[in-house]
Amino acid sequence: MLKTLRKIASVGIVSEPPPAPEESLRVRAALDAQIRAVLGRALCIRHVDAGSCNGCELEIHALNNPIYNLEGLGIRFVASPRHADLLLVTGPVARNMESALRRTYDATPAPKLVVAIGDCGCTGGIFGENYASCGRVSNVIPVDVAVPGCPPSPVRILQGILTAISRSKLTPS
């Protein structure tokens, strides 16, 4: 116990400040400012791997480390889409995951946001569209913000999430 406490004390607080929202990542604007203000204070995220290589998942994991300290910003990952405000979707959408992704989206209460993560989520990436892949996430469910990168860094992913809940400069669609 003493060793554990000593370690906690010696490491101290390592969290870094979050990045600013980045308007260029926004695909569409769907929520009004009032709802964004509420979601921005306590956002619940459900992650869905729809066909990823697991690369993006590693960087999503990193968001929860003490350096990015996602929970410190009032954002947390939840176990069910029914508790979620935002879906974080990775991968080209595998056809074997298509209905699971649609059902997860339908199970998420409105108003809801979708952030597509990674080159595959944005465009289908190197896998593209074929007999087993539907390609980009927006081919299956509506996407609000898309974050490219292979995999995108945790800062970019966080920027994407913060962009989704920030006031949009686009006109609502």
Place this chain on the structure above:
Amino acid sequence: MPLRRWWERAREVPGAVMVRGLAVSTEEWTQAARDAAAGGGRLLSLWASERHESPPAQSVYAAFLIEPGVLILALALTDVRSAALRAPGADQPQYPGLEGTFPAAARLQRAAFDLSGVRSSDPDRRGWLRHGAWPVDFHPLERPAEPGSTAAASPEPSRPYPFVRVAGEGVHEIAVGPVHAGTIEPGHFRFSVVGEKVLRLEEHLGYVHKGIERRFAELSLREGVRLAARVSGDSAVAFSWAYCQALEGICACAPPPRALWLRALMLELERIANHLGDLGALGNDAGFAFGLAQFSRLKEQLLRGIHAAFGARYLLDALVPGGVAVDLSAGGAERLASLVESLAAESVTLRAIYEDHSGLRDRLNGTGVLLPELAARLGVLGLVARASGQPLDVRIDLPCAPYAELAPLRIVRAAGDVAARVTVRFEELAESSRLVQRILAVLPAGPCSVEPSEPPAGAFGVGLIEGWRGPVFVALESGPHGTLRRCHPHDPSWQNWPALEHAILGNIVPDFPLINKSFNLSYSGADL
């Protein structure tokens, strides 16, 4: 026939060290597999590939890890495209299945049918990768790939997967997935339980099947390495190295020494990064959040160090055929050496904390046991095998350059429980840190890559690299003018997933996340 006789008859295959291939008859196929099993061999992979003759016909391949090296059997099947054989009800077995001698063959054979339409004698005919998203008579690898082509219009009607049911008073099922509660890959687990106790677990995977093997055939040999790195993103270096090894074998291309040492550096950094991540997650799954906070901090430091040294946190595009695409940045070697030294030192402190923590010991010891005897029977590979008394490590058993010179320490534990898999990770973390220091100390100077020549059409080569999960295998066939005819990547998760179904038996449902994490198998790497 003793195993050695098969080996002597077989011809050398380029790429990884000590690989030989042999064309066999149906009887020899079965007999050689039995001899391999009797000699303590492991099934490394099984796949089908279309021969380019007229009319085209399939061959089925099985690769075994045996005493002298890797033995690949090739069994040519007769053409089954004729209408008579394709008539309804004429779905006859085309080759003897190996699932009786090598249990891991069962899913590989089901996948080979889904992709290539070759049917084994195994009576289990449930689709594995085919979940009803494409027509039942469509086999994506059966014809030459047409760029941009998609599945035919009428998908197979979706019906529930027939899980094996457990009957009896008080038995009920828990269905989990494909979308899981945590940030992990998708798959379905069907538990049959009484109270909290697990009587049976059946896995249903294939959800992230995205047509990787078909996609390979649309790429050039040069582009293929990018896709290989994305078979399983956490093993990008292992897969891209195995791919390059196969390709360099068929091109007779020798990467410069510096490139090989840099690849080994990247592979060990990948191992350290994954082990740091797993050790934190294992602490967390056992209720010790401190472990996750500390190890995820160390992993972040390492990823930033890798970024400073090589320009990317994850090395998905670092390896290219002929060498590596990135050299160490100026001063990168010194910074990386001191970073890895400090991470190793902190890991020693954290290991002592993990081992002193009675609550953690209570959750880890004796949980999810895979006994050595069963591990051998199931043919498990890699880290999971080494934690169950199986001393397998291709870095030591079949070392490619520079591993013969590096001489990694063989790390084995016999207990086969979650605690043993944690211990193996701690020790491999320490050993890989030592290897990184040694590589950085003796890294030869010189160029980082050479230009590989264009290989002849129809050449066949293989790659075999010990990734952090275990041996990653790639079989590669070239087409004309630098095109790729067939690439079969194989992750050791294929062998280890069925072992998880055994390790959970008799444990309680709440321990499943912990046991699952201690295996930490790839979904994408096996679903392809």
